[in-house]
Amino acid sequence: MGNMIIGQSGGPTAVINSSLAGAIKAAKANGIEGIYGMRFGIEGFLQGQVVDLGNLFTDLHDLSLLKRTPAAFLGSCRYKLPAWEKDEETYRKIFALLEQFDIDKFLYIGGNDSMDTIQQLADYAAAHGRSERFMGIPKTIDNDLPFTDHTPGFGSAAKFVATSMKEMIQDNESFGATDPRIAVVEIMGRNAGWLTGATVLSKDPECCGPDLIYLPELPFDEDDFVARVERIAKTKKSVVVAVSEGLRLADGTLVCNYGMDASYTDAFGHRQLSGAGRMLSNALSYRLGYKSRAIEFSLLQRCATHMASRVDVDEAYNVGYIAVTKILEGETGKMVTIQVESREPYVSRYELHDVHGIANVEKKVPLDWITPDGTYVTREFVNYVKPLVIGTISPYYAAGLPKHLKLRNVPLCPSPGNEP
Amino acid sequence: MGNMIIGQSGGPTAVINSSLAGAIKAAKANGIEGIYGMRFGIEGFLQGQVVDLGNLFTDLHDLSLLKRTPAAFLGSCRYKLPAWEKDEETYRKIFALLEQFDIDKFLYIGGNDSMDTIQQLADYAAAHGRSERFMGIPKTIDNDLPFTDHTPGFGSAAKFVATSMKEMIQDNESFGATDPRIAVVEIMGRNAGWLTGATVLSKDPECCGPDLIYLPELPFDEDDFVARVERIAKTKKSVVVAVSEGLRLADGTLVCNYGMDASYTDAFGHRQLSGAGRMLSNALSYRLGYKSRAIEFSLLQRCATHMASRVDVDEAYNVGYIAVTKILEGETGKMVTIQVESREPYVSRYELHDVHGIANVEKKVPLDWITPDGTYVTREFVNYVKPLVIGTISPYYAAGLPKHLKLRNVPLCPSPGNEP
Numbered sequence: 001m002g003n004m005i006i007g008q009s010g011g012p013t014a015v016i017n018s019s020l021a022g023a024i025k026a027a028k029a030n031g032i033e034g035i036y037g038m039r040f041g042i043e044g045f046l047q048g049q050v051v052d053l054g055n056l057f058t059d060l061h062d063l064s065l066l067k068r069t070p071a072a073f074l075g076s077c078r079y080k081l082p083a084w085e086k087d088e089e090t091y092r093k094i095f096a097l098l099e100q101f102d103i104d105k106f107l108y109i110g111g112n113d114s115m116d117t118i119q120q121l122a123d124y125a126a127a128h129g130r131s132e133r134f135m136g137i138p139k140t141i142d143n144d145l146p147f148t149d150h151t152p153g154f155g156s157a158a159k160f161v162a163t164s165m166k167e168m169i170q171d172n173e174s175f176g177a178t179d180p181r182i183a184v185v186e187i188m189g190r191n192a193g194w195l196t197g198a199t200v201l202s203k204d205p206e207c208c209g210p211d212l213i214y215l216p217e218l219p220f221d222e223d224d225f226v227a228r229v230e231r232i233a234k235t236k237k238s239v240v241v242a243v244s245e246g247l248r249l250a251d252g253t254l255v256c257n258y259g260m261d262a263s264y265t266d267a268f269g270h271r272q273l274s275g276a277g278r279m280l281s282n283a284l285s286y287r288l289g290y291k292s293r294a295i296e297f298s299l300l301q302r303c304a305t306h307m308a309s310r311v312d313v314d315e316a317y318n319v320g321y322i323a324v325t326k327i328l329e330g331e332t333g334k335m336v337t338i339q340v341e342s343r344e345p346y347v348s349r350y351e352l353h354d355v356h357g358i359a360n361v362e363k364k365v366p367l368d369w370i371t372p373d374g375t376y377v378t379r380e381f382v383n384y385v386k387p388l389v390i391g392t393i394s395p396y397y398a399a400g401l402p403k404h405l406k407l408r409n410v411p412l413c414p415s416p417g418n419e420p
Numbered sequence: 421m422g423n424m425i426i427g428q429s430g431g432p433t434a435v436i437n438s439s440l441a442g443a444i445k446a447a448k449a450n451g452i453e454g455i456y457g458m459r460f461g462i463e464g465f466l467q468g469q470v471v472d473l474g475n476l477f478t479d480l481h482d483l484s485l486l487k488r489t490p491a492a493f494l495g496s497c498r499y500k501l502p503a504w505e506k507d508e509e510t511y512r513k514i515f516a517l518l519e520q521f522d523i524d525k526f527l528y529i530g531g532n533d534s535m536d537t538i539q540q541l542a543d544y545a546a547a548h549g550r551s552e553r554f555m556g557i558p559k560t561i562d563n564d565l566p567f568t569d570h571t572p573g574f575g576s577a578a579k580f581v582a583t584s585m586k587e588m589i590q591d592n593e594s595f596g597a598t599d600p601r602i603a604v605v606e607i608m609g610r611n612a613g614w615l616t617g618a619t620v621l622s623k624d625p626e627c628c629g630p631d632l633i634y635l636p637e638l639p640f641d642e643d644d645f646v647a648r649v650e651r652i653a654k655t656k657k658s659v660v661v662a663v664s665e666g667l668r669l670a671d672g673t674l675v676c677n678y679g680m681d682a683s684y685t686d687a688f689g690h691r692q693l694s695g696a697g698r699m700l701s702n703a704l705s706y707r708l709g710y711k712s713r714a715i716e717f718s719l720l721q722r723c724a725t726h727m728a729s730r731v732d733v734d735e736a737y738n739v740g741y742i743a744v745t746k747i748l749e750g751e752t753g754k755m756v757t758i759q760v761e762s763r764e765p766y767v768s769r770y771e772l773h774d775v776h777g778i779a780n781v782e783k784k785v786p787l788d789w790i791t792p793d794g795t796y797v798t799r800e801f802v803n804y805v806k807p808l809v810i811g812t813i814s815p816y817y818a819a820g821l822p823k824h825l826k827l828r829n830v831p832l833c834p835s836p837g838n839e840p
Contacts, residue, residue: 012594071590163821170491171723174432206826295718303591389820400809401583406626
């Protein structure tokens, strides 16, 4: 039996390392001898940056700590392989490295772009009659991969944004005796509004939830937005709006870019960059005269492993594990998907899907899961996302802070790319 | 025995409700009959907004949920009483309300400004031979109250910023194969750098911590800052800087205001507001050409009760409890303080201090706890803050999100201010 290599790619999530842990566990359980990891995804691999994961994880405790470690343990990249028909050289290099390490199983944890990598490699192998197999493990807080009910990483990000939204709304309501206080909260998601919509979960018997939710699936109308906030502020002192970073005006202009031309510099002479949330918060301050605050959850929404969802951690682990068992069964050019049998009680299972049709495709929020006025999500959306945030996994603490596992001072395996 | 009233004031913290819970518990344990709460602090009280806390908390489970609830349960205000010698009318109104509810014990949870309220009321009572007593309960994430080792609220905010910083640094290090990635993280604290300094706790065997820490206690030099980041980025791919929102240039200008003149508007015609972190992140992008990201922890750092420190929750509860027992013993015009007998093992006890000397005074970070080059904190600072983040208090969860207690639809007690 040949060896295995695994890599992580794209923006990290709170549970991308759970998938890595699941894959390592499966590789060990199935007696795979050489278990390698790429540093910094395919980009690092092309430079020969390979570590020996089999040796690194001889202690099972480390795997459970790995599940509790945010960000990409192996390092990540945003590197898209060229089309293999146009640049065979890159592929010859990759396959030479695979041969060097006697690797016939290649797993890649990532989103749309990463599935393109799996597709290219599997297609190249097929076209050249090679026996190496390639398997995708889904991962993205954006939840925009097709043919899977949802993606690992999304549930934990949803839990973090909903929890933070709930805590923040409590805070914003503290000053009820005075003028209206507005908060515009910007959530990640350039083209798909799944995570922004998940802020709806903060709405429960003790919290009113966001007053308005704007997803990038529909064009944004500033005048209508301002008028709605003004109307809401007449009846309640705290108004909280969730907006996607990727909101666009009807003409396609990104709200965050509107007005951001080159001449727009501060006294340092620097061009000022801004987000959609800040633009809209400023619009409210300016047009309504209210105290408005822009809040960006920023990187926290994808790295807050201390708030990870148990369902998400477990599913992330399972897709990693199953990817290995399936590649051992001879599958290639596929991605593991999650299929939900029942949302209540929550029952999910795993399948495979051809990466063709997944790579480079973005699954957006169905338009009929957005209210007709475009300012909230429907009951269907709530039912969809609700089970994905259930359960907690407590961090291991030392000195009051969560412990993480760190890949540091681990020697690279000798390869042509990293010789002294 | 007369009745008691308690209020919350200023910016909320993750544990301000723990102090409220401690005070209610002490009031019940000591047989105080009427236990009232002010809605929205002294501002709401002046409008006669009073609720009956004794009736509300008949179930002890509610008190433990109250300890896990962020923001000001009773509502808060930023309202400073006029000097009593200049506006006796306001004071006559307050004391008339106290008489109406037969209140002789007045407790106020807050920071510097709130202690001014206690001072004014105690001074007025003394000058007019009145028997009502007034007691301050410390609270602020800024940790800037004198005569107390630290303030409740600070430890939990420190735990949140250090945890988030640690998770975020892991994330920022994920892309090590490419160009340097800079993050400038802005932390609350206009004049005192305690909370910004607490990001140092993220430095441990598995995390390098922030590379630079800038506190508002020292003037900020942009050229030196840019040069340092450039130097660090030569040896590591991820550079993370913690800056206080209140950084000022040598001439006193707030970094966040620099260049923010009235003509500085975007294409909507809105004046753009920015924070110190964003200004400095833009400076790095512009001057060094690096990818730089500004991150603001914003309200999350003061309302993330899900990440509260056990030491902080317990001390917050205790200062609330002790304030009641001390006011029952006849004390007035004082604030409960925390005195640390030993930092390791951590042993703290409680004392009282005259609010004169506390009100309106800000305790800053000692200059010799900042490194000579002004870009980090010393070992003394670390030893000071370390014990304050220890321990966790798990939220109660429902549907995957932390449960909170909400004051809603609770009728106000009849008073002249709120009659129909």
